[in-house]
Amino acid sequence: MKEILYATRGVSTIEYEPRVPCLIDTITEFLYSDEFREHLNNGLKLLIEKQRIHGAIGWLANTKYLGAIPEDDTKWVIEDWMVRAAQAGIRYVATVLPDDEVVRVGNDFFDGDFVVPxxxxxxxxHFHNLESACEWLQGSLIKS
Incomplete structure (x- = not known):
């Protein structure tokens, strides 16, 4: 059963799904850069807390309803947030792709699956729905 751990102005949540285990990050409306980064930084703190319980845990970014992400924020996610997540021991990040194809095409972040530098x-x-993302995370975490 999912439990909301964190919410920003009703437009973003971080939910805990212990059956996978993972945290599910969902943003439904535009967040300014400082709000976006604060949201993800708080999520990383929660992820580290839950990692102490589970050992291996995943992060699921539900970007299904997300609009365009400014290039600076995309770069920050890959070059800063994910680096810190990896340093904390996180190994698997699943992303549910946005419904809006224009958003996907205009953002390099959604170009294929990759090992983050x-x-x-x-x-x-990357996935097209939450169910397949959760299945992949669960299977990957079991193997870890």
Missing amino acids: NTNGLILK
């Missing part, structure tokens, strides 16, 4: 092998994989 400078993260000692953190794997980012």
Whole structure:
């Protein structure tokens, strides 16, 4: 059963799904850069707390309803947030792709699955729905 751990102005949540285990980050409306980064930084703190309970835990970014992400924020996620997540021991990040194809095409972040540079092998994989993302995370975490 999912439990909301964190919310920003009703437009973003971070939910805990212990059956996977993972945290599910959902943003439904535009967040300014400082709000976006604060949201993800708080999520990383929660992820580290839950990692102490589970050992291996995943992050699921539900970007299904997300609009365009400014290039600076995309770069920050990959070069800063994911590096810190990997340093904390996180190895798997799943992303549910946005419904809006224009958003996907206009953002390099959604171009294929990849091992994130400078993260000692953190794997980012993209999906079209929450169920398949959760299945992949669960299977990957079991193997870890």
